[in-house]
Amino acid sequence: MNPLKIFEEETKKLLNDALQKLNLKTGIALETPPEGKGDFAFACFPLSKILKKAPDKIAEEIVKNIGKTESIEKVENTGAYVNFYVDEEKLKEITIKSILEEKGKYGCFPQKNVKIILEHTSANPTGPIHVGRARNPIIGDSLARILKAYGYNVKTEYYVNDIGKQVVIMAYGEFLLPKTFDARLSQKNQRNKADHRMVGYYRWANEQMEKSKEFSEKISEWLRRCEKGDKEIVELVQTSCKQVLNGTKQTLKRINVDIDKYIWESTFVKKGRVDEVIGKLKKSEHCKNENGAYYLDLESFGIHGRDTRFFFTRKDGTSLYTTRDLAYHLYKFKNSDIAINVLGEDHKLETKQLSIALDLLDIKKKPEIVFYSFVSLPEGKMSTRKGRVVYLDDLIDEAVERAYNEVKKRRNEFLQHEFKERNEEQMKRIAKTIGTGAIRYNIIRVQNEKQIMFRWEDALNFEGNSAPFIQYAHARACSILTKADGYKNFDVKFLNDETEIRLIKKLAEFPNIVEESAVSRKPHKIAGYVFELASSFNQFYRDMPVLKAEEYERNARLALADCFRSVLKNALNLLGIDAPEEM
RNA sequence: GGGCUCAUGAGGUAGUGGAUAGCCUGACAGGCCUCGGACCUGUAUGCCGGGGUUCGAAUCCCCGUGAGCCCA
Numbered sequence: 001m002n003p004l005k006i007f008e009e010e011t012k013k014l015l016n017d018a019l020q021k022l023n024l025k026t027g028i029a030l031e032t033p034p035e036g037k038g039d040f041a042f043a044c045f046p047l048s049k050i051l052k053k054a055p056d057k058i059a060e061e062i063v064k065n066i067g068k069t070e071s072i073e074k075v076e077n078t079g080a081y082v083n084f085y086v087d088e089e090k091l092k093e094i095t096i097k098s099i100l101e102e103k104g105k106y107g108c109f110p111q112k113n114v115k116i117i118l119e120h121t122s123a124n125p126t127g128p129i130h131v132g133r134a135r136n137p138i139i140g141d142s143l144a145r146i147l148k149a150y151g152y153n154v155k156t157e158y159y160v161n162d163i164g165k166q167v168v169i170m171a172y173g174e175f176l177l178p179k180t181f182d183a184r185l186s187q188k189n190q191r192n193k194a195d196h197r198m199v200g201y202y203r204w205a206n207e208q209m210e211k212s213k214e215f216s217e218k219i220s221e222w223l224r225r226c227e228k229g230d231k232e233i234v235e236l237v238q239t240s241c242k243q244v245l246n247g248t249k250q251t252l253k254r255i256n257v258d259i260d261k262y263i264w265e266s267t268f269v270k271k272g273r274v275d276e277v278i279g280k281l282k283k284s285e286h287c288k289n290e291n292g293a294y295y296l297d298l299e300s301f302g303i304h305g306r307d308t309r310f311f312f313t314r315k316d317g318t319s320l321y322t323t324r325d326l327a328y329h330l331y332k333f334k335n336s337d338i339a340i341n342v343l344g345e346d347h348k349l350e351t352k353q354l355s356i357a358l359d360l361l362d363i364k365k366k367p368e369i370v371f372y373s374f375v376s377l378p379e380g381k382m383s384t385r386k387g388r389v390v391y392l393d394d395l396i397d398e399a400v401e402r403a404y405n406e407v408k409k410r411r412n413e414f415l416q417h418e419f420k421e422r423n424e425e426q427m428k429r430i431a432k433t434i435g436t437g438a439i440r441y442n443i444i445r446v447q448n449e450k451q452i453m454f455r456w457e458d459a460l461n462f463e464g465n466s467a468p469f470i471q472y473a474h475a476r477a478c479s480i481l482t483k484a485d486g487y488k489n490f491d492v493k494f495l496n497d498e499t500e501i502r503l504i505k506k507l508a509e510f511p512n513i514v515e516e517s518a519v520s521r522k523p524h525k526i527a528g529y530v531f532e533l534a535s536s537f538n539q540f541y542r543d544m545p546v547l548k549a550e551e552y553e554r555n556a557r558l559a560l561a562d563c564f565r566s567v568l569k570n571a572l573n574l575l576g577i578d579a580p581e582e583m
Numbered sequence: 584g585g586g587c588u589c590a591u592g593a594g595g596u597a598g599u600g601g602a603u604a605g606c607c608u609g610a611c612a613g614g615c616c617u618c619g620g621a622c623c624u625g626u627a628u629g630c631c632g633g634g635g636u637u638c639g640a641a642u643c644c645c646c647g648u649g650a651g652c653c654c655a
Contacts, residue, residue, distance in 0.1 A: 029599095031601075032599090033602075037602075043601055043602090055638080080602090345653080348586090352587090410619085413620095446596070451650080451651055451652090457608095472621050484618090524597090541617090542614095542622070542624095
């Protein structure tokens with residue numbers, strides 16, 4: 001249930017009735033007023049023009065005409081605003097009751113029977129995932145969780161680029177340099193993980209290409225054969241890609257990202273889907289030919305300069321990346337109602353071309369794109385080829401290690417009072433929860449389009465606006481509940497402190513936040529909410545003793561703490577961040 | 584050169600055309616040492632510049648400046 005919705009509907013109805021009595025016809029847009037001025041507000045400025053009256057006079061008249069109702073306790077105007085105050089007793093009761101009844105389901109919406117294919121990550125399998133692109137799985141996975149909570153049937157997909165120059169370069173490197181090269185690699189890279197091993201071949205082959213024309217030509221030959229579907233080459237390339245992909249999956253698993261399906265680009269060539277696309281595009285009136293290579297002339301679509309010509313075949317008839325991507329999208333639309341792609345900002349032009357080509361193919365559906373900007377280093381953009389990167393694996397290691405040291409230090413202090421045994425296994429688990437949580441949170445809290453400069457001290461921030469701060473609030477609440485050993489017969493009327501009311505209102509907001517975040521496809525809204533929720537709890541925690549309180553207060557406050565930890569856990573779950581019971 | 588995106592205290596970041604622009608870090612001044620200090624309170628510093636639309640602009644439009652990305 002959405003507690004606030006009930007009050008919002010009631011407010012709209014009251015307002016509507018009042019406006020009708022005054023013979024006013026206008027849309028009702030409610031705002032959230034600043035603190036201390038109620039819960040919903042209606043601005044009368046636009047009406048003053050129609051009525052030729054001062055807006056505060058109109059507000060006064062509306063207030064006079066507002067009827068009585070159960071849910072709204074008070075209505076008054078401040079200046080040109082009509083402010084509505086909810087009946088707090090009722091709100092408290094509904095909110096606490098909903099949360100305790102629905103538990104993990106609080107904040108979830110009914111199933112919509114709408115299928116979404118959400119493509120994310122889809123990094124070229126030529127090396128480990130680096131921090132520059134780490135936003136992709138984190139945004140994609142969080143968004144998938146949020147959309148599921150909002151009631152969509154979501155399946156995530158990773159599009160594996162196993163055709164194309166980059167993967168051919170890597171495969172050729174591996175082909176030429178088997179085991180002997182491994183020894184050389186291990187000096188630079190101690191991590192025994194397939195993706196970290198394979199990137200060595202990729203880098204080596206790139207160096208050779210720059211040095212030798214012959215080498216470069218050999219790669220081109222392989223690429224041609226690969227694109228034509230030459231069995232031998234395709235298999236070699238796929239074997240290389242699979243190794244890298246295995247490493248990628250492990251890395252993603254470490255940050256709680258699990259992708260439902262891996263779709264191989266080559267399958268669309270094999271199954272003839274790409275040829276179908278090419279055939280249809282050739283029939284378009286915008287199709288032209290230059291030396292045997294086919295392209296679409298996009299000038300009439302408002303694309304100028306060199307981008308006007310969108311090539312979809314080469315001279316030898318083989319397809320290009322975007323052509324194959326078109327075939328992939330036809331598959332997506334066949335299998336879903338909505339297709340969402342999480343892509344780096346470098347794919348913007350390509351996406352535009354794809355969308356026009358879909359029009360020409362008479363496909364009404366278009367993919368929705370969630371773009372994000374890169375995380376860059378102070379010395380420039382990250383590059384796997386140049387070796388100027390911070391790998392996600394290294395960042396995770398560092399974060400988990402730092403978290404472990406913190407946990408150990410704090411536990412030593414804490415255990416002096418608690419006489420508990422220190423458990424190595426448990427500390428490691430907690431460190432993982434904290435370390436990976438910190439990474440996910442620090443990336444997801446910033447809006448996608450903002451460019452982020454990677455700095456170790458920011459990425460590993462454990463204080464203030466960070467995951468550990470939020471997780472700690474959860475652990476605190478859990479600790480109180482464990483010590484209390486249950487509660488019963490609580491009555492919400494004992495929750496009257498300012499900090500208690502504020503916390504309850506925050507809890508009541510949650511379903512609205514999920515909705516906003518899902519509809520706008522902006523996961524960072526959840527991150528903002530989670531922080532505000534934890535802050536509200538900390539203020540309550542400071543002012544209101546729970547365990548030492550008198551029986552009635554104690555029970556009510558325990559119920560509130562219980563609600564808090566439950567909602568916080570649900571919200572963190574939408575971001576793929578674990579909520580530890582101890583830290 | 585053309586296109587897309589971004590610009591908010593010292594650094595970082597939120598902000599739905601509407602009320603006093605929130606928050607984090609750092610600085611300074613405090614509280615509490617509690618139910619587990621990864622806490623809480625207060626102070627100082629801010630909407631890139633210039634036009635426009637509007638009763639009202641950080642938010643929308645135009646021009647400029649700077650950064651990122653793409654195409655050449």
